[in-house]
Amino acid sequence: MTITAAALLLFLILDPLGNIPIFLSMLRTLSPERQRYVLARELLIALGVLMVFLWGGKYALEVMHLRQDSVSIAGGIVLFLIGIRMIFPPPEGLMGELPDGEPFIVPLAIPLVAGPSGMAAVLLLGSNEPGRLIEWSLALLIAWGATAAILFSATYLYKLLGMRVLTAVERLMGMLLVAISVQMFLDGLVGYLGIAV
Numbered sequence: 001m002t003i004t005a006a007a008l009l010l011f012l013i014l015d016p017l018g019n020i021p022i023f024l025s026m027l028r029t030l031s032p033e034r035q036r037y038v039l040a041r042e043l044l045i046a047l048g049v050l051m052v053f054l055w056g057g058k059y060a061l062e063v064m065h066l067r068q069d070s071v072s073i074a075g076g077i078v079l080f081l082i083g084i085r086m087i088f089p090p091p092e093g094l095m096g097e098l099p100d101g102e103p104f105i106v107p108l109a110i111p112l113v114a115g116p117s118g119m120a121a122v123l124l125l126g127s128n129e130p131g132r133l134i135e136w137s138l139a140l141l142i143a144w145g146a147t148a149a150i151l152f153s154a155t156y157l158y159k160l161l162g163m164r165v166l167t168a169v170e171r172l173m174g175m176l177l178v179a180i181s182v183q184m185f186l187d188g189l190v191g192y193l194g195i196a197v
Helices: 003-014 016-027 032-063 068-085 108-113 116-129 130-152 153-193
Strands: none
Touching: 003 016, 003 116, 003 130, 003 153, 016 032, 016 130, 016 153, 032 108, 032 116, 032 153, 068 116, 068 153, 108 130, 116 130, 116 153, 130 153
């Protein structure tokens, strides 16, 4: 996988366009200056978490005696469920009921930006090809930077595109995530069963 392909995959998983309505609703009670501060803080926390999973994922797998194939299968299942929820969102929203007050770590940093699928994806990248950790870090930074740029311009994008277009984009991202999740699941299954492809 190239850096560009990895960055695109991670960008789709981080789903900034789909997260715009949730971020706007969570931050609407704060002043614009405070909104920017909270958004920057949550994005940096999410980046830190994803970097920890990227660089330390291999060791975590060894400590827990987990095979890479099982993580690929589990990541595919989680990604599939999130993709389905993006295509057919429940009435309470993608992430369910959200707490009141200023968000801290949950739910903006985790699980909206650094969700289970993102953690599984970077863990797989790092553990499958540990010699390319610098490249995967660059891919993650590119995806995170694009996500940050979109979320910082969320109010403008919401006014420009409107709710219908953002909803349509979220459904499209959900379809792509479902396809990616099925591939992750099949790759894990092939690796676990030792099937030559």
